[in-house]
Amino acid sequence: MTRIAARFAKLKQEGRGALMPFVEAYDPDPATSMAILRGLPGAGADLIELGVPFTDPAADGPTVQQAGQRALRAGGSLAGAVAMVRDFRRDDDETPIVLMGYLNPILAYGPARFCQDARMSGVDGLIVVDMPPEEADEIAPHAAGLDLVRLIAPTTDEARLPLVLRGAGGFLYYVAIAGITGTRSADAADLAAAIPKVRAQTDLPIAIGFGIKTPDQAAQATRIADGAVVGSALIERLAATLDENGRATATTVRTVLDDVRALAEGVRNARVPA
Known part of the structure; x- marks a missing residue:
């Protein structure tokens, strides 16, 4: 059983x-x-979703774009993200990590070499935002041991869903809004209507991302689905702690982790009977 499967089974x-x-x-x-x-x-x-810095992150809003620019200025790269996971695994061999990024850096790295390095470093899954199922052969033949997490959008109809699900692994990432990250909040009624249609065609867990910002929204997402992904809200808080030169301050790490604690409390209490 993979780390991702084991974690969702435990939860x-x-x-x-x-x-x-x-x-x-x-x-x-x-x-x-x-x-x-x-x-x-x-x-x-x-679980942790680790973003790979990229110059042209088409699915990301201004907040994540700015994070990517800071990361690139600091020397961030696909190889650097893989190395971070390798260092993380020295102390933690249980928490699943999914790399989220774009296809171009993987092609430049070399798909076979990248998948091997990612697997050996302890990466559990990949989200390749701009790789449609029709182009999955760019990576899938090399990805044994890595879960290819597929994105499902509000515009994914029931006719296309089987194609998206083919070869999917780990969990499904349901994109809650039609748009870029960090721009607006997800609508609970829309999610409640959409998620059962996806469940009817798969046994994979479903995590909701894009537009999940607060502990209450994260709790709501986990009542509807199996997980909540929170990104832009955390990065906004991180950015607010930086000095005028964009450098970390003494409060940066603590602020981000305190926000995660609040989100975690919301999720953990989401299904507690009133």
Whole structure:
């Protein structure tokens, strides 16, 4: 059983959903980013989504774009993100980590070499935002041992869903809004109508991302689905702690982890009977 499958199975047995924070590798610098990554499990993260800095992140709103720019200035790269996971695994061999990024850096790295390095470093899954199912052969033949997490959008109709699900692994990432990250909140009624249609065609857990910002919204998402992904809200809080030169301050790591603790409390109490 993979780490992702084991974690979702454990959470199901406990009767609760998963909190999956998103952080950008190397934002705002390697040491601060690594300190946040190492602190996430203790703060309540059940799984971690680690963003790979990229110059043209088409699915990301201004908040994550700016995080990516800070990370690139700090030397961030696909190889750097993989190395962060390898360092993380020295102390934590249980928390699942999913790399989220774009296809171009993987192609430049070399898909076969990348998948091997990611697997050997302890990466559990990949979200390749701009790789449609029709292009999955770019990576899938090399990805044994890595879960290819597929994105499902509000515009994914029931006719297309089987194609999206083919070859999917780990969990499904339901994109709650039609748009870029961090721009507006998800609508609970829309999610409540959409998620059962996805469940009818798969046994994979479903995590909701895009537009999940507060502990209440994260709790709501885990009542509807199996997990909540929170990214832009955490990165906004991180950015607010930086000095005028964009450097980390003494409060940066603590602020992010405190926010994760609040989100985790919301998720853990989401299914507690009133």
